[in-house]
Amino acid sequence: MINVAEINAMLKKMKYPKHCIYCEGIDESVENPVHHPSYEITPACNLNCIFCYSKVAEVKGSAPKPGYYGTLEPKAITISQYGEPFVVGTEKVVELIRKLRERFGEVRIDIQTNGTLLDPSKLGGEADIVMISLDAGSREKYKEITGADFFERVVGNIKQMAEQTYTVVRTVFMPGVNDGELENIAKIASIADELFLQPLSVYRENRRLLEMIEIERVESIGEFLEAAYRLLKITEVRIPGCLLLNIRSFLEKYDIGDLMLVKRDAFGSVPIMQREWRFRF
Ligand code: SF4
Structure with missing residues (x-):
């Protein structure tokens, strides 16, 4: 039985994820916050994850064209919010990071990747944060969630990246799908710097996901916080x-007590880019 007072203490003490620093999302003075700038390489991806919003955006025609989106005075840039950046090869991504640094000077570069195609020996410490998605703690479940057999490769890449730069394991909490995997994921994440636990956004187009999840639990803030609390005993957990x-x-x-009973609306409609396209290298 989890004591809610302990969850309260966790929420008071918890730090923001490093990736969220400089995002309007943690700035109380901004009324309609948007994510910090991103450079979109491609909406394409080599996996077929059951919860993917990027594929939904492609189907709905809202996937962003390649290029830079957001303020021209960035403090942090994400590569990229849609698709898998390393489908173009690690060398190209390194080239892009260098160009962004040349253009913007001192800026934090965060990469979001599924971790299957990146070559850690080529990426080295080029990015300030590498966020690698891992939504399963076993080979079988990984295949079920992503449609591909790369579990060991991703775990190996997390290990190698953690030796070279600030590395985050990014996990979507999917009650009914991966709750039994979370402890193992947390153990793997303990070799990295953070486990970024994310609540699930559900799109009606993700039919297979809809059949598998327990929607009441997906919408429960209490369930999500209990999971974060449990995993905190294993590794450094952060929430968005x-x-x-x-x-x-x-x-x-x-x-x-009230917070633990709150339900959020987990359903999204069309994933859309909220920042303006500026240029493309
Ligand atoms: S999780 Fe929220 S605060 Fe963090 S980077 Fe994304 S939008 Fe910003």
């Missing part, structure tokens, strides 16, 4: 900064 900020403002008015 914007969510943590909202939770903290909720807790200024209500108590933790």
Whole structure:
């Protein structure tokens, strides 16, 4: 039985994920926050994850064209929010990082990747943060979720990247699909710097996912926080900064018991890019 007072203490102490620093999502003064800038390479991906929003965006025609999106005075840039950046090869991604640094000077570069195609010996310490998705803690479940057999390769790449730069394991909490995997994922993530635990966004186009998830549990903030609390005993868990900020403002008015009963709307409609296209290298 988890004591809610301990979850409350966890929420008070928890730091923002490193990736969220400089994002408007953790700036209380911004009314309609948007994610910090990104450079989109391609919406294409070599996996077929059951929860993928990038594929939904492609089907709906809202996937962004390649290029840079957001302010021209960035403090952090994400490569990339859609698709898998390393389908173009690690050398090309390194080239892009160098061009972005040349153009913007001191800027933090975060890469979001599925970790299957990157070559750690070529990427080295070029990026400031490498966020590698891992939604299963076993080979079988990995295949079921992604449609491909790369579990060992991804775990190996997490290990190698963690030796070279700030490395984050990014896991989507999918009750009914991967709850039994989380402890193993956390053990793997303990060789990295953070486990970034994300709540699931559900799109009606992800039919297979809809058949597998337990939607009541997906929508429960309490379930999500209990999972984060459990995993904190194994590794450094962080939750999305914007969510943590909202939770903290909720807790200024209500108590933790109320928070544990809150349901969020997990359904998204069309994933859209909220920042303006600026240029392409
Ligand atoms: S999780 Fe929220 S705060 Fe963090 S980078 Fe994404 S939008 Fe910003």
